[in-house]
Amino acid sequence: xEISGADTAFxxxxxxxxxxMTPGLAFxxxxxxxxxxxxxxxxxxxxxxxIVTTLWVLVGFxxxxxxxxxGFIGGLDFMGLKGIGQGITENWANMWAEGNxxxxxxxxxxMVFQLMFAIITPALMTGAFAExxxxxxYALIAVLWSILVYAxxxxxxxxxxxxxxxxxxxxxxxxxxVHINAGIGALVIALMVGKRKGWPESPEMRPHNLPLTLLGTxxxxxxxxxxxxxxxxGANGLAVQAFVNTHIAAAVGALGWVVIEWIxxxxxxxxxxxxxxVAGLVAITPAAGFVPEWASMVIGLLxxxxxxxxxxxxxxxxxxxxxxxxAVHLVGGILGALLTGVFAVKGVNALGSGLIDGNxxxxxxxxxxxxxxxxxxxxxxxxIAIVVKAVVGLRVDEETEDVGMDLAEHSERAYVLx
Amino acid sequence: MKQVVxxxxxxxxxxxxxxxxxxxxxxxxxxxxxxxxxxxxQTEVYRGAEYEIEFIPKIRIELVVAESxxxxxxxxxxxxxxxxxxxxxxxxxxxxxxxxxxxxxEEGEDAL
Numbered sequence: 001x002e003i004s005g006a007d008t009a010f011x012x013x014x015x016x017x018x019x020x021m022t023p024g025l026a027f028x029x030x031x032x033x034x035x036x037x038x039x040x041x042x043x044x045x046x047x048x049x050x051i052v053t054t055l056w057v058l059v060g061f062x063x064x065x066x067x068x069x070x071g072f073i074g075g076l077d078f079m080g081l082k083g084i085g086q087g088i089t090e091n092w093a094n095m096w097a098e099g100n101x102x103x104x105x106x107x108x109x110x111m112v113f114q115l116m117f118a119i120i121t122p123a124l125m126t127g128a129f130a131e132x133x134x135x136x137x138y139a140l141i142a143v144l145w146s147i148l149v150y151a152x153x154x155x156x157x158x159x160x161x162x163x164x165x166x167x168x169x170x171x172x173x174x175x176x177x178v179h180i181n182a183g184i185g186a187l188v189i190a191l192m193v194g195k196r197k198g199w200p201e202s203p204e205m206r207p208h209n210l211p212l213t214l215l216g217t218x219x220x221x222x223x224x225x226x227x228x229x230x231x232x233x234g235a236n237g238l239a240v241q242a243f244v245n246t247h248i249a250a251a252v253g254a255l256g257w258v259v260i261e262w263i264x265x266x267x268x269x270x271x272x273x274x275x276x277x278v279a280g281l282v283a284i285t286p287a288a289g290f291v292p293e294w295a296s297m298v299i300g301l302l303x304x305x306x307x308x309x310x311x312x313x314x315x316x317x318x319x320x321x322x323x324x325x326x327a328v329h330l331v332g333g334i335l336g337a338l339l340t341g342v343f344a345v346k347g348v349n350a351l352g353s354g355l356i357d358g359n360x361x362x363x364x365x366x367x368x369x370x371x372x373x374x375x376x377x378x379x380x381x382x383x384i385a386i387v388v389k390a391v392v393g394l395r396v397d398e399e400t401e402d403v404g405m406d407l408a409e410h411s412e413r414a415y416v417l418x
Numbered sequence: 419m420k421q422v423v424x425x426x427x428x429x430x431x432x433x434x435x436x437x438x439x440x441x442x443x444x445x446x447x448x449x450x451x452x453x454x455x456x457x458x459x460q461t462e463v464y465r466g467a468e469y470e471i472e473f474i475p476k477i478r479i480e481l482v483v484a485e486s487x488x489x490x491x492x493x494x495x496x497x498x499x500x501x502x503x504x505x506x507x508x509x510x511x512x513x514x515x516x517x518x519x520x521x522x523x524e525e526g527e528d529a530l
Contacts, residue, residue, distance in 0.1 A: 203469040206462060265463050275465060311465045324465060 017226025018116035024219025031213030036404020063151035068161030099160025127323030128186035175286025183330025195320030249300035253280015256304025282332035295343035341366035437498035457505035
């Protein structure tokens with residue numbers, strides 16, 4: 001099979017961009033926690049790179065993209081990246097041809113690009129149970145979750161043999177696999193670990209360093225071009241379309257969030273601008289390669305408004321989702337997945353056609369993909385959390401929570417000014 | 419000798435320092451402080467959630483002056499720190515029993 005130099009260069013650059021999102025996410029989250037827990041937040045994110053890379057090479061990639069078992073999970077044929085090389089073998093090409101996908105990049109390039117998605121997904125969850133989940137518990141959750149939740153769901157949606165891929169559910173860059181998957185997992189763990197001491201009444205819970213959060217948002221936005229445009233897997237027009245849609249949705253998402261908070265709370269805030277941009281990016285992720293530019297504006301705007309409004313739900317429902325992973329990733333992800341089924345048009349991508357293109361049935365497929373991911377990830381994450389709780393415990397002790405996890409768990413301080 | 423302790427708004431520190439120097443005061447100690455009085459705290463909003471921040475940033479100035487300089491020092495602080503809005507702060511005057519310059523061992527007003 002023919003390898004395209006341009007496509008390969010593009011996918012490698014995009015892989016690096018997606019990797020960069022994880023430290024960006026660490027800053028985004030790190031700025032929002034209290035000063036005494038910022039390193040713990042950064043460490044959970046950063047260390048995910050090591051955990052998931054190791055697992056992905058050993059077994060994760062094979063489970064996600066190996067030869068199919070009933071549309072549910074890949075086989076173990078590619079364990080240790082066996083047979084995944086610098087070229088494109090006939091077997092590999094044939095597997096993708098079944099899904100009408102023509103691969104033009106080396107297998108290893110595809111593998112490493114996909115690895116970066118596998119890294120950031122569990123890292124996204126850390127914001128929900130921030131400031132109280134033991135590092136040991138997080139590390140164990142990341143291991144089990146990558147294998148038992150991420151790999152199968154990635155297989156369903158992105159492997160040419162996956163049941164949702166075959167069904168025709170549209171997810172360009174990971175609305176279900178990444179955002180809904182992580183969002184529901186995050187909610188389950190946050191519920192099981194319980195609320196932080198003093199939440200929600202203590203004014204201590206406010207962000208300690210919003211400039212860090214803004215910096216992280218910038219890195220996320222930048223890296224998201226690799227995430228979405230790179231998902232075209234080639235340096236082509238579709239990649240350009242996804243790039244443009246991604247940028248529009250981020251910008252309009254920030255606009256939507258800031259305008260509604262300005263009306264409702266009387267002030268335009270930096271945290272609102274950052275949150276809105278990320279909400280727009282989340283919502284456009286499944287749609288980036290399927291919808292026209294004007295639809296990206298609508299998706300971004302709705303994401304900014306709906307995600308903002310959803311933040312208050314945690315106070316009414318009483319669950320402590322520290323950094324609003326549910327409101328931004330779960331709700332933004334569901335919104336994006338469903339709107340993909342509304343706004344996808346064949347004129348943008350021959351593979352996808354939604355409600356406005358005369359294909360109302362697509363919306364049903366999108367809803368099924370959302371529901372299946374919610375159910376599977378929700379249940380399996382709960383089982384994982386029960387197991388981890390029994391083995392090492394989930395929550396830090398009260399003294400650690402008071403002193404801060406930076407000192408108690410990592411023996412470091414973030415800001416040594418004396 | 420009297421100690422003058424003043425709690426002021428942080429952005430008024432430079433004005434107060436200049437006014438004290440003009441009044442002939444030679445030295446002072448400044449501490450970053452947090453507190454509240456009748457002003458109460460302030461409200462901050464993060465993602466739509468309101469937080470009542472009771473302790474707000476203040477500057478605490480401490481100086482020790484001779485009786486002869488006391489009125490000038492107090493007036494310098496008061497006029498320079500005043501904005502007329504709630505939260506301008508307070509000035510306290512406290513008697514000082516002894517003062518001693520560590521380098522020379524001088525005592526009393528000579529040590530100031």
